[in-house]
Amino acid sequence: NAGVTQTPKFRVLKTGQSMTLLCAQDMNHEYMYWYRQDPGMGLRLIHYSVGEGTTAKGEVPDGYNVSRLKKQNFLLGLESAAPSQTSVYFCASSYSTEAFFGQGTRLTVV
Amino acid sequence: DQQVKQNSPSLSVQEGRISILNCDYTNSMFDYFLWYKKYPAEGPTFLISISSIKDKNEDGRFTVFLNKSAKHLSLHIVPSQPGDSAVYFCAARDKAAGNKLTFGGGTRVLVKP
Numbered sequence: 517n518a519g520v521t522q523t524p525k526f527r528v529l530k531t532g533q534s535m536t537l538l539c540a541q542d543m544n545h546e547y548m549y550w551y552r553q554d555p556g557m558g559l560r561l562i563h564y565s566v567g568e569g570t571t572a573k574g575e576v577p578d579g580y581n582v583s584r585l586k587k588q589n590f591l592l593g594l595e596s597a598a599p600s601q602t603s604v605y606f607c608a609s610s611y612s613t614e615a616f617f618g619q620g621t622r623l624t625v626v
Numbered sequence: 627d628q629q630v631k632q633n634s635p636s637l638s639v640q641e642g643r644i645s646i647l648n649c650d651y652t653n654s655m656f657d658y659f660l661w662y663k664k665y666p667a668e669g670p671t672f673l674i675s676i677s678s679i680k681d682k683n684e685d686g687r688f689t690v691f692l693n694k695s696a697k698h699l700s701l702h703i704v705p706s707q708p709g710d711s712a713v714y715f716c717a718a719r720d721k722a723a724g725n726k727l728t729f730g731g732g733t734r735v736l737v738k739p
Contacts, residue, residue, distance in 0.1 A: 520669070547725050556635065558715060558731040559670070566724040574726065606669055608727075613658050613719060615727055617669030 518542050522607050522618035529597045529625045537592040537621050539607030547610040548590040549574075550582060552603040553620075559606060565590055597625045629653045630718050632730035640738055645703040647733050649716030652697060656718035660727065661690060661701045664713045673714075674701070706737045 523538045539548065546567050551559040561574030563582040571582045579601060581593045590609075594601060602625045608615040631650045639645045649659075657678045662670035676683040676690045676699065683690050689702045703710055716730040 549726065551729075556731055558630075558632075558729040561726055561728070564724050564726050572724060575728075608669075610725055610727075612725065613675060614660065614672045617662075617671070619669045620667070 520607055520609055520616050520618040522605075522621050524621060525619065526622050527624070529594075529623065531597060531599060531625060533597050534593070534595050535597065535623075536594075537605055537607075537623075539590045539592070539609075539618060541588055541590075541607075541609040541616070543609060543611070543616065544587070545609035545611050545616075546587075547615075548584065549608045549610070549615065550580070550590065550592045551606045551608065552576065553606060554603050562592065562605075599625045601625050627652070628731075629656075630716055630728050630730040632716055632733050634733050635731070636734045636736070638736045638738065639706050641708055642705045645701075645706045645710065645735055645737070647701040647703075647714050647716070647735070649699050649701075649730050650697060651699075651718050653718065653720065653728075654697075655720055655722060656728075657721050658719040659690070659692060659699050660717045660719070661688075662715045662717060662729075664715060664732070670715060703735075706735075708737050708739050711735055711737045 549564040550562040565584040568587040605621045607618045660675040661673040664670040717727040
């Protein structure tokens, strides 16, 4: 049982480049989330989904887009990366209360 | 505005003693509160939770207390062990908004042997 898997684990981007982070969960959870973690800021919600085909904005959505075409996958896209998007990104999924997190993606934008 | 705050960025405690972590919130619509533990280079892992209709929940060495009138919760770890050294995040659930969790800034706990 893999739980929540994030791909890739590390990535370095140049300013202006685009990329997609993939999150996959095998627990049949309805809810999925993308967070970013920055020093002293805790985890801030970027976007979330309450089910297949749905997405909603979180606390810090600017510069990101998401898609949930399949229930088990939640994709986070950066269309034109900026140095301010250097962060550790965590995906999570939830059935009700407790959310299960992936191992994170460390992204550096230079 | 931060809806969930952890005012102590770090805590150092001797092995065997009690660790007390605090968390304050502002949104009265939160219905569940959770604590997560995070080691470096890993994702957060769930530790313990409490419903807004309760004032205490215990699981082994971990106890969470909720004071709803003060909008304050705390996590007690007794006795503290070196393996407890990690960053602890307080989180609150908003059931009306996709069950999303709002996190505090975290408290780094160091348990000294």
